[in-house]
Amino acid sequence: MLVLSRLMTAALGAASLMVNLLAAYADRPDPRSVAVVGNQPLPPDPQRAKAIDACDLVIRVNGFVVDKPGEEVVGSRTHVVVFNRAIRATPFVFQDYRRRLYLLVEPGRMHWEPEDVPGWWPADLGAVPVSNREVVLPLSDALGLPTRDEPTWSTTGTLAAWIARTSFPTAQLVLTGFSFIDNPDQTSWEHAAGDSCIVGPEHQIAAEGRLLDSWTKTGDTTLLR
Structure with missing residues (x-):
């Protein structure tokens, strides 16, 4: 069983409302398994x-892809989408959106990011903001990032993994698609869909990689390559 750090325990208690929302969209109210799927290109498996x-709860990130009929790469189910305002929406992002939970992460709001909603966002689709104080900053503390004072924070994928791990600490966590x-x-990033792009200067992906890799040593987190 994963032993939570003090920072993770604090984040779990403070974000209880979000935990209830996540549980409401899962297959069962006490998910025993949670998958977080990043956007690294992966071969069929x-x-x-x-x-x-x-998994009882499947979380995907930003401009994700899912398997089309006949494909077997990253599965096809999606309960929760964690995204930021720079999302490059694929055709899969809004499929069956009335049955999904959309969580908006906005760490840049602490520094320079404007409070804008993309013009192409569906008019009848709401999104739940993820608290910077309750989620983003505890993760930054765990990563050793001075987010309160400097414009540096984790990637959306690691935020999604942190949300999953702190929300359901006894569940088996499945991670895949995290190239770092x-x-x-x-x-630079290669994506399962769309063009590549640079790794933003606000991210310290080596620290993120060390954190996620450390979880795989606990027995409660599996990395699928």
Whole structure:
């Protein structure tokens, strides 16, 4: 069983309302397994796809993809979408959106990011803001990032993983699509959909990779490559 750090325990208690929302969208109110799927391009793997879709709660990030009929890469189920305002929406982002929870992370609001909603966002789709104080800053503290004073914070993928781990600490966590765990020195991102882009200067992905990799040593987190 994962032993929570003091920072993770504080985040869990403060974000209880978000935990209740996540539980409401899961297959069961006490998820025993949670998958967080990043956007690294991955080769076909039937076992990976089945492991993701078998989870009680599946969280995907930003401009994600899901498997089309006949594909077996990252599964097809989605309960929760964690995104930021710079999202590059794929055709999959809004599929069946009335049945999903959309969580908006906005750490940049602490420094320079404007409070804008993309003009193409569906008019009948709401989004739940993720608290910077209750979620983003505890994660930054765990990563050793001075987010309160400087414009540096984690990627949306690591925020999604942190939300999953702190919200359901006894669940089995399945991670996949996080390229920086194996390649912490990369300076650009390759995406499963869309063009590549630089790793933003606000991110310290080596620290994020160390944190997520440390979780895999606990027995409660599995990394699927």
